[in-house]
Amino acid sequence: NAGVMQNPRHLVRRRGQEARLRCSPMKGHSHVYWYRQLPEEGLKFMVYLQKENIIDESGMPKERFSAEFPKEGPSILRIQQVVRGDSAAYFCASSPAFGGLNTEAFFGQGTRLTVV
Amino acid sequence: AQRVTQPEKLLSVFKGAPVELKCNYSYSGSPELFWYVQYSRQRLQLLLRHISRESIKGFTADLNKGETSFHLKKPFAQEEDSAMYYCALSTISSGSARQLTFGSGTQLTVLP
Numbered sequence: 001n002a003g004v005m006q007n008p009r010h011l012v013r014r015r016g017q018e019a020r021l022r023c024s025p026m027k028g029h030s031h032v033y034w035y036r037q038l039p040e041e042g043l044k045f046m047v048y049l050q051k052e053n054i055i056d057e058s059g060m061p062k063e064r065f066s067a068e069f070p071k072e073g074p075s076i077l078r079i080q081q082v083v084r085g086d087s088a089a090y091f092c093a094s095s096p097a098f099g100g101l102n103t104e105a106f107f108g109q110g111t112r113l114t115v116v
Numbered sequence: 117a118q119r120v121t122q123p124e125k126l127l128s129v130f131k132g133a134p135v136e137l138k139c140n141y142s143y144s145g146s147p148e149l150f151w152y153v154q155y156s157r158q159r160l161q162l163l164l165r166h167i168s169r170e171s172i173k174g175f176t177a178d179l180n181k182g183e184t185s186f187h188l189k190k191p192f193a194q195e196e197d198s199a200m201y202y203c204a205l206s207t208i209s210s211g212s213a214r215q216l217t218f219g220s221g222t223q224l225t226v227l228p
Contacts, residue, residue: 003159033216104162
């Protein structure tokens with residue numbers, strides 16, 4: 001089991017471009033979480049998805065950000081018209097079907113987005 | 117709203133010395149707390165969870181509901197313990213989503 005795979009590891013975008021971040025959960029995991037880490041801050045919850053469903057997007061900015069987890073393929077976090085303030089590390093985590101508060105979430109290595 | 121505070125951004129101790137990484141939380145419900153660790157160039161990984169009451173790599177953490185704390189302790193630090201440590205609180209949000217609220221992290225350096 002290769003663990004949670006995120007790609008790319010590093011992404012550079014110019015202001016106004018689109019950024020697409022991919023996350024393949026661990027085998028057998030159907031729940032995906034995205035977190036953002038701004039410089040000098042902790043990880044902040046963005047969105048929680050199951051296959052073909054967004055369960056909780058309370059941490060997502062209202063505009064330009066979207067996420068999906070299709071039936072086939074990885075989960076995608078999309079940021080349209082990126083701005084400098086979007087520069088951050090974006091982490092994906094996955095867990096098996098909801099097993100309670102103490103179900104461990106496994107993290108990917110993150111994608112570091114730099115907007116120039 | 118829930119909140120996790122790690123007051124120390126940086127902490128240095130000598131090898132063999134005791135170490136304590138502080139974590140305080142605020143949450144109106146019954147908390148479930150974790151410590152995650154990130155070694156250099158590696159992914160974030162679970163170190164321990166309070167409900168397990170276990171010791172991992174010599175680390176322990178006790179939930180103190182009166183002081184709303186979940187400090188991480190180790191009696192004798194080793195150089196390989198040098199890493200970034202995050203305290204996290206697990207809660208149920210709207211839609212029954214389980215989400216983690218993280219502190220800002222403490223960078224532990226164990227000096228030879």
